[in-house]
Amino acid sequence: MMNLQRMSCHDFQCGLIVTDLVERRIVFSNHYIESLLGVSNITDPLTRIDQLLSRASTIIIESYVMPILIHEGHCEEVQVTIQNAKGDKVPALLNARVDSAEPIRVYWTITSAVQRDQLYQELVNLRNQLEQKAERLEQLSQTDELTGLLNRREFVVRANRCIKVSERSKRQLSLLMFDIDHFKKVNDTYGHDVGDYVLNSLGLLLKANCRETDHVARMGGEEFAILMPDTTVDAALIFANRLLELVCQIKIENTVLTMSAGIASGYDREFDVLFKAADIALYQAKASGRNKAVIES
Numbered sequence: 001m002m003n004l005q006r007m008s009c010h011d012f013q014c015g016l017i018v019t020d021l022v023e024r025r026i027v028f029s030n031h032y033i034e035s036l037l038g039v040s041n042i043t044d045p046l047t048r049i050d051q052l053l054s055r056a057s058t059i060i061i062e063s064y065v066m067p068i069l070i071h072e073g074h075c076e077e078v079q080v081t082i083q084n085a086k087g088d089k090v091p092a093l094l095n096a097r098v099d100s101a102e103p104i105r106v107y108w109t110i111t112s113a114v115q116r117d118q119l120y121q122e123l124v125n126l127r128n129q130l131e132q133k134a135e136r137l138e139q140l141s142q143t144d145e146l147t148g149l150l151n152r153r154e155f156v157v158r159a160n161r162c163i164k165v166s167e168r169s170k171r172q173l174s175l176l177m178f179d180i181d182h183f184k185k186v187n188d189t190y191g192h193d194v195g196d197y198v199l200n201s202l203g204l205l206l207k208a209n210c211r212e213t214d215h216v217a218r219m220g221g222e223e224f225a226i227l228m229p230d231t232t233v234d235a236a237l238i239f240a241n242r243l244l245e246l247v248c249q250i251k252i253e254n255t256v257l258t259m260s261a262g263i264a265s266g267y268d269r270e271f272d273v274l275f276k277a278a279d280i281a282l283y284q285a286k287a288s289g290r291n292k293a294v295i296e297s
């Protein structure tokens with residue numbers, strides 16, 4: 001065990017500095033401070049404690065620590081930056097206490113906070129990583145893996161939100177349901193991979209041609225849906241016909257892709273009602289020859 005009688009301030013594993021109150025000139029510092037700064041001796045009576053700190057830290061001392069010290073007599077756990085002899089910045093934790101006996105002295109303790117800073121940085125990094133993962137998970141839970149479009153669950157959530165807005169504004173929205181014609185034949189003739197490629201290409205085509213305010217989803221299999229806020233049934237029909245023309249551009253060898261569409265519109269209809277109406281219209285489009293868009297009757 002260490003002989004307590006022979007222990008001196010230099011044995012402490014924290015920095016000790018004694019200064020006067022007004023000018024903060026150093027009258028004593030221990031070895032820890034010297035090793036923190038990378039100098040052999042700083043007990044030069046002309047050295048002020050501010051000279052050991054970064055510019056920002058001297059402002060903190062002047063505007064925050066000193067008023068508290070004068071008012072309360074002590075100030076704890078202030079994060080400062082020490083500038084060492086090499087010019088490196090070392091994060092440190094500072095405590096100070098005033099001894100009012102004449103001559104008035106301030107006792108400063110300074111400990112390196114490098115590890116604390118590293119720990120803090122690690123926590124910040126970890127938090128960022130978790131946030132990114134949570135974002136990614138949220139995205140995965142909302143989208144269809146093959147096309148990157150919304151999945152059915154997220155589509156229904158957003159559609160219900162849009163319906164509420166349209167109920168208030170009394171502005172029509174339109175739901176467009178469409179389904180690739182004879183898609184089974186594509187799979188059977190060219191294989192499932194080509195079928196996937198077609199679905200993916202259609203996803204890209206829809207993303208490129210829909211408005212940012214539209215909600216586009218793959219509802220399952222080869223069935224897609226677009227919810228268009230603030231869109232009348234006539235505008236929806238024009239848009240649906242444009243998509244029918246565009247989808248012909250996706251060709252697999254000699255097969256030209258077509259699709260059928262059903263449209264339902266309104267501003268005061270529940271999602272299930274709107275969905276059913278668009279689905280029936282889609283069925284009518286299929287039943288009456290495919291490659292067309294039909295408005296609900």
Ligand SMILES: Nc1nc2c(ncn2[C@@H]2O[C@H](COP(=O)(O)OP(=O)(O)OP(=O)(O)O)[C@@H](O)[C@H]2O)c(=O)[nH]1
Binds near residue numbers: 182183184187222290
């Ligand atoms: N490649 C691929 N095919 C899928 C996927 N999901 C569903 N399908 C296929 O889509 C086809 C849908 O076939 P049907 O429901 O008979 O429809 P269809 O052949 O398009 O006929 P109509 O809709 O009546 O014009 C089936 O062969 C499914 O296996 C998928 O993720 N990838």
